[in-house]
Amino acid sequence: MDVTKLGSKHLVPTERCGPLSIYIQGDLSQQEKRAVFLTVHDLGCNHTSFHDFVEHPCMGEIKERSVFIHVDIPGQEDNAPDLPEESFTFPTMQMLGEDLVTVLDFLHIKYVIGLGEGAGANILLRFGMAHASRCLGLILVNVTAGKTGVMEYFKDKIMYWKLGQVGHNPTTEQYLVFHKFGHQLKDDELLKDREKTIQDYQAKLRSAINAKNLKLYVSAFLNRKDVSGLLEKNLKIDTLLLAGTKGSYGSTVQILHAQMDKQKTQLLKIDDVGDVINEAVSDF
Numbered sequence: 001m002d003v004t005k006l007g008s009k010h011l012v013p014t015e016r017c018g019p020l021s022i023y024i025q026g027d028l029s030q031q032e033k034r035a036v037f038l039t040v041h042d043l044g045c046n047h048t049s050f051h052d053f054v055e056h057p058c059m060g061e062i063k064e065r066s067v068f069i070h071v072d073i074p075g076q077e078d079n080a081p082d083l084p085e086e087s088f089t090f091p092t093m094q095m096l097g098e099d100l101v102t103v104l105d106f107l108h109i110k111y112v113i114g115l116g117e118g119a120g121a122n123i124l125l126r127f128g129m130a131h132a133s134r135c136l137g138l139i140l141v142n143v144t145a146g147k148t149g150v151m152e153y154f155k156d157k158i159m160y161w162k163l164g165q166v167g168h169n170p171t172t173e174q175y176l177v178f179h180k181f182g183h184q185l186k187d188d189e190l191l192k193d194r195e196k197t198i199q200d201y202q203a204k205l206r207s208a209i210n211a212k213n214l215k216l217y218v219s220a221f222l223n224r225k226d227v228s229g230l231l232e233k234n235l236k237i238d239t240l241l242l243a244g245t246k247g248s249y250g251s252t253v254q255i256l257h258a259q260m261d262k263q264k265t266q267l268l269k270i271d272d273v274g275d276v277i278n279e280a281v282s283d284f
Contacts, residue, residue: 012106014099017091026067035066042118044176046076075213090216093224097126117141119221129234137238142249145228181274239265244273
């Protein structure tokens with residue numbers, strides 16, 4: 001175990017996903033008295049996005065009563081070296097979801113509440129179906145459960161190619177910004193704080209996220225298998241779906257909600273928001 005300014009860090013070996021870097025925010029020894037959240041980040045991010053989310057002043061009361069276990073998808077850590085091409089095969093979204101239970105076993109955690117965004121939400125959706133007995137509920141931001149749509153497919157293909165050929169570039173950044181923040185992004189429509197949030201995201205993308213490794217995460221997300229038809233019968237835990245009306249996945253989340261068990265699932269659409277994690281912290 002290493003101790004960093006972002007919490008204690010552990011390297012957890014898994015059966016099919018390689019070692020996972022995890023960060024504990026809060027006092028795990030108090031887990032019997034506190035809610036334990038397991039977070040999984042989106043494309044172009046890592047655990048720091050959820051760490052900063054928890055540190056927001058609006059989250060103060062929840063932070064005091066909770067412990068957060070932040071997971072980094074392989075190769076997405078800050079300044080990560082290239083993943084070995086010959087000895088490591090990047091896992092599928094299903095493998096990642098199923099193997100997350102290893103994190104709970106490693107830390108001796110009985111139950112968690114899953115909190116995920118984008119691609120990370122898709123992974124936790126699979127975790128919730130595979131390990132319902134270890135998951136008390138899910139909070140999923142901008143989640144998708146179906147196959148890649150036609151427009152998303154071609155946008156992802158362009159980004160995937162450019163990540164492999166030239167690393168981070170303006171086209172790649174534009175897509176990732178669209179994926180995370182939504183379509184209402186014209187300069188004259190942005191508030192200063194939203195502009196700064198996007199600029200900070202772009203700066204981190206350029207300086208800290210390994211483009212080759214990100215390409216592998218994008219590929220896994222792009223090639224995800226459709227699980228939407230399994231949700232009504234197989235997702236047996238309470239689930240909250242969150243999406244911003246200005247986000248890129250608002251309609252996708254609404255369609256997904258229609259396919260789920262309404263007694264177990266709630267949908268919350270937040271007005272005038274694209275990036276729920278950064279713009280709607282007070283709604284949590």
